[in-house]
Amino acid sequence: MSSALQHIQSLPTWLIGRVASRGRSLVGDAIAAEGLKLMHHAVLAATAEYGPVAQADLGRRLAIDPKDMVGMLNHLQQAGLVLRTPDPADRRKNAVTVTPKGTAVLARCGRLAASANAELLSPLSPDEQRQLMALLTRVHEAPSHPRSSARADSTAPSTH
Amino acid sequence: MSSALQHIQSLPTWLIGRVASRGRSLVGDAIAAEGLKLMHHAVLAATAEYGPVAQADLGRRLAIDPKDMVGMLNHLQQAGLVLRTPDPADRRKNAVTVTPKGTAVLARCGRLAASANAELLSPLSPDEQRQLMALLTRVHEAPSHPRSSARADSTAPSTH
DNA sequence: GTCCTATCGTTGGGATGCCCAATGAAATGG
DNA sequence: CCATTTCATTGGGCATCCCAACGATAGGAC
Numbered sequence: 001m002s003s004a005l006q007h008i009q010s011l012p013t014w015l016i017g018r019v020a021s022r023g024r025s026l027v028g029d030a031i032a033a034e035g036l037k038l039m040h041h042a043v044l045a046a047t048a049e050y051g052p053v054a055q056a057d058l059g060r061r062l063a064i065d066p067k068d069m070v071g072m073l074n075h076l077q078q079a080g081l082v083l084r085t086p087d088p089a090d091r092r093k094n095a096v097t098v099t100p101k102g103t104a105v106l107a108r109c110g111r112l113a114a115s116a117n118a119e120l121l122s123p124l125s126p127d128e129q130r131q132l133m134a135l136l137t138r139v140h141e142a143p144s145h146p147r148s149s150a151r152a153d154s155t156a157p158s159t160h
Numbered sequence: 161m162s163s164a165l166q167h168i169q170s171l172p173t174w175l176i177g178r179v180a181s182r183g184r185s186l187v188g189d190a191i192a193a194e195g196l197k198l199m200h201h202a203v204l205a206a207t208a209e210y211g212p213v214a215q216a217d218l219g220r221r222l223a224i225d226p227k228d229m230v231g232m233l234n235h236l237q238q239a240g241l242v243l244r245t246p247d248p249a250d251r252r253k254n255a256v257t258v259t260p261k262g263t264a265v266l267a268r269c270g271r272l273a274a275s276a277n278a279e280l281l282s283p284l285s286p287d288e289q290r291q292l293m294a295l296l297t298r299v300h301e302a303p304s305h306p307r308s309s310a311r312a313d314s315t316a317p318s319t320h
Numbered sequence: 321g322t323c324c325t326a327t328c329g330t331t332g333g334g335a336t337g338c339c340c341a342a343t344g345a346a347a348t349g350g
Numbered sequence: 351c352c353a354t355t356t357c358a359t360t361g362g363g364c365a366t367c368c369c370a371a372c373g374a375t376a377g378g379a380c
Contacts, residue, residue: 007205007209008201008202008205008206008209008222009206009221009222011273011274011277012183012277012280012281012289012292012293012296013180013183013184013186013187013273013276013277013280014202015293015296015297015300016176016179016180016183016296017180017183017184018223018300019176019180019296019299019300020173020176020177020179020180021180021223021338022300023172023173023176023177024173024177026173027173037365038365039365039366041168042168042174045167045168046168046169049167049168054328054329055328055329056327056328056329061169062168062169063178063181063367064366064367065366065367065368066328066329066330067330067331067332067367067368068365068366068367069329070329070330070331090327090328090375090376091328091374091375091376092327092328092329092374092375092376093327093328093329093375094328094329113171113173114171116173117171117172117173120172120173120299121172121299122302123298123299123301123302124295124298124299128295128298129172131291131295132172132292132295132296132299133172133175135284135288135291135292135295136172136175136176136179136292137175138283138284138288139179139280139281139283139284139292140175140178140179140182141283142282142283181367197336199336199337214357214358215357215358216356216357216358223338224337224338225337225338225339226357226358226359227338227339227359227360227361228336228337228338229358230358230359230360250346250347250356250357251345251346251347251357252345252346252347252356252357252358253346253356253357253358254357254358
């Protein structure tokens with residue numbers, strides 16, 4: 001086993017980073033036809049999904065810095081895709097909603113993004129694509145891993 | 161099946177991007193104890209692996225911009241971890257090599273990075289980790305599948 | 321009611337990663 | 351000899367991410 005992972009490019013983080021970079025490139029190029037950047041599309045999609053939502057909520061869900069969220073929403077609002085309405089229940093918040101135009105753009109972008117994602121995973125069979133997504137989901141949804149790397153690894157065999 | 165991938169956060173590119181981000185964070189924090197950033201470590205490791213190598217070669221292998229490579233090698237050289245020697249066979253090139261100090265730092269960083277990578281994949285069993293790496297490798301190593309196998313690319317060995 | 325603390329949107333600065341372009345020096349091929 | 355290319359370097363621009371503040375507002379403690 002000592003030889004297989006000698007290369008820095010074979011380590012998990014590096015490999016995942018390369019695949020992620022290619023995915024960003026594919027999706028970004030695809031939705032560029034609609035005039036949106038990657039993160040703008042993500043914000044637009046999340047806004048459409050989570051109804052009227054505060055900027056801070058959007059930022060937490062998408063792991064976007066509040067500073068950058070301001071600029072993105074400015075851009076999206078100027079393009080007429082989203083609306084910022086003061087929240088009567090909490091006047092600190094902006095209730096962000098999607099305009100009809102935003103919904104239309106999002107529909108087209110969604111198809112383009114789906115196609116780009118399909119191209120990214122095209123080397124795999126549909127079954128393998130599901131396997132990959134399932135494994136990544138489990139890696140992603142294991143947040144805490146409380147105490148560090150010392151012991152938690154394989155001492156509890158039967159769990160799965 | 162149509163509803164499962166409604167969320168932007170469930171799309172492959174987004175999921176891979178989040179996992180990649182967490183991996184970068186884990187590895188970066190780990191090797192920060194040795195005073196190296198992620199990319200610095202990658203450059204150092206690639207230099208150690210590929211013997212004396214030109215900067216442009218390093219950049220191509222690691223997908224690093226030549227502009228940034230200059231700064232990284234400046235930093236690594238100033239820290240005494242690598243050496244830039246003019247290549248007698250091609251005086252445009254700098255033959256980058258690792259110093260003994262660089263080798264020592266790389267050994268420690270390699271262990272730290274391996275531990276961080278193990279923590280990233282810790283939600284998966286060893287077998288599942290291998291499956292994930294195999295799937296990602298196939299996605300990564302499938303270059304241009306876009307236009308169906310046009311043979312036009314192989315017609316250009318005329319460069320030399 | 322008055323404090324204290326926390327959150328919200330916003331603005332600022334700084335570090336980094338990635339893209340496009342240009343330079344002078346040097347190698348390569350005709 | 352000449353045209354093309356590569357190399358290291360420098361420059362600018364844009365986007366992502368981190369840290370820090372600010373005024374305004376909300377919520378709880380008292």
